[in-house]
Amino acid sequence: MINLLRMDLYRLKRSKSVYICLGILMAITVLAFSMIYLLATPQGRNYALKIGLLDNSETEEAQAIVNGADSLDMFRETCMDGGVFGCVIGIIITLFMCGDFQNGFIKNIMSLHRTRWKYIGSKLAAAGILNFFFLIVCFLFNSLMNLLFHNMVSYAALADTLFYLALAWFINTAFSALVILTCILTRSTAAGVMTSLLLCGGIIQSFLGQITSLFHMDGWLKYTLYYNMSAAPSAYSGIGDLKGAVVGLVFMVFYAATAAFFITRQDI
Numbered sequence: 001m002i003n004l005l006r007m008d009l010y011r012l013k014r015s016k017s018v019y020i021c022l023g024i025l026m027a028i029t030v031l032a033f034s035m036i037y038l039l040a041t042p043q044g045r046n047y048a049l050k051i052g053l054l055d056n057s058e059t060e061e062a063q064a065i066v067n068g069a070d071s072l073d074m075f076r077e078t079c080m081d082g083g084v085f086g087c088v089i090g091i092i093i094t095l096f097m098c099g100d101f102q103n104g105f106i107k108n109i110m111s112l113h114r115t116r117w118k119y120i121g122s123k124l125a126a127a128g129i130l131n132f133f134f135l136i137v138c139f140l141f142n143s144l145m146n147l148l149f150h151n152m153v154s155y156a157a158l159a160d161t162l163f164y165l166a167l168a169w170f171i172n173t174a175f176s177a178l179v180i181l182t183c184i185l186t187r188s189t190a191a192g193v194m195t196s197l198l199l200c201g202g203i204i205q206s207f208l209g210q211i212t213s214l215f216h217m218d219g220w221l222k223y224t225l226y227y228n229m230s231a232a233p234s235a236y237s238g239i240g241d242l243k244g245a246v247v248g249l250v251f252m253v254f255y256a257a258t259a260a261f262f263i264t265r266q267d268i
Contacts, residue, residue: 004109004122008096012126017095021088025079025138032078033145033152041152072156072164072234075142081230083201086172089134090179090196093127097183098192117260120180124256127176128169135165135172160235167241170248171229175200177255178225184259184266202226225251 012018038044079085100106109119139161146152175196182195198204205226212218221227228244235241 001118001121001125004118005125008122008126009129012092012096012130015092015096017092018130021092022134022137025085025088025134026141028084029078029138029142029145033074033149036074037149037152041150043150069153070156071143071146071153072161074146074153075139076164076234078142079138080168083226083229085134085138085168086175086200086226086229087196089127089131089172089176090200091193092130093123093176093179094183094189094192094196096126097123097180098187098189101183101187102189116264120184120256120260120263123180124173124177124252127180128173131169131172131176135168139165156234163236163241164232164234167232167244167248168229170245170252171225171232172248174225174248174251174255177252177259181255181259181262184263199226202230223247 036044038047100109106119143155146155178199179192179195183192186192205221205224209218209221212220225248228247232244233241
């Protein structure tokens with residue numbers, strides 16, 4: 001499996017989609033910081049008033065955007081809580097997985113590696129490394145933007161940052177495992193992209209949550225990946241704060257095991 005993983009990482013490194021998607025996340029960060037700077041800082045508000053983007057009645061409301069916020073809050077707002085990070089990673093994994101089926105590359109892999117579950121293990125490990133890389137780069141870029149915009153918010157404590165990034169890694173890698181399973185079952189790029197947008201983006205959970213809340217049966221949402229990502233604590237205060245990591249680990253193992261089960265029974 002180590003050789004498979006090395007090959008997958010090499011292919012990811014040379015994949016244009018990785019850098020395009022990373023650029024999209026960075027562009028979203030730049031746009032978010034620019035808007036918040038215009039709406040929630042004295043210098044930015046003066047410029048926004050001049051160009052008619054803001055009126056005097058809105059200045060107090062805009063200031064509330066950054067009051068009490070820190071760099072971790074900004075990172076969550078720009079990349080994480082809305083599900084955009086999981087969607088972007090899911091799209092990369094979809095293109096990567098489905099490419100194996102579309103170009104017939106998987107037949108060459110299976111002719112050399114008869115133990116098919118290793119294929120899933122390699123893809124999940126590559127997804128985990130990709131998630132780690134994106135989390136670190138996006139957070140550092142977010143901090144750089146804060147510095148360039150004259151430290152609009154304070155910097156979060158290192159312990160809080162590491163805790164949140166670890167929690168986010170478990171949950172987003174579980175999302176990646178879900179996308180891998182979808183690609184194994186359907187071999188369809190469209191299905192993988194829709195899974196990324198609807199499930200990793202939280203659209204399905206939010207829709208079903210609205211319906212079940214009418215019958216006071218929305219408690220199940222607390223055990224979904226999207227809820228545990230959007231409601232994840234920013235700092236560790238007790239053993240209960242590890243629930244998101246546990247949920248992520250359980251789903252990660254379940255999706256990976258299910259994908260391994262089906263690929264061993266498919267006609268490649």
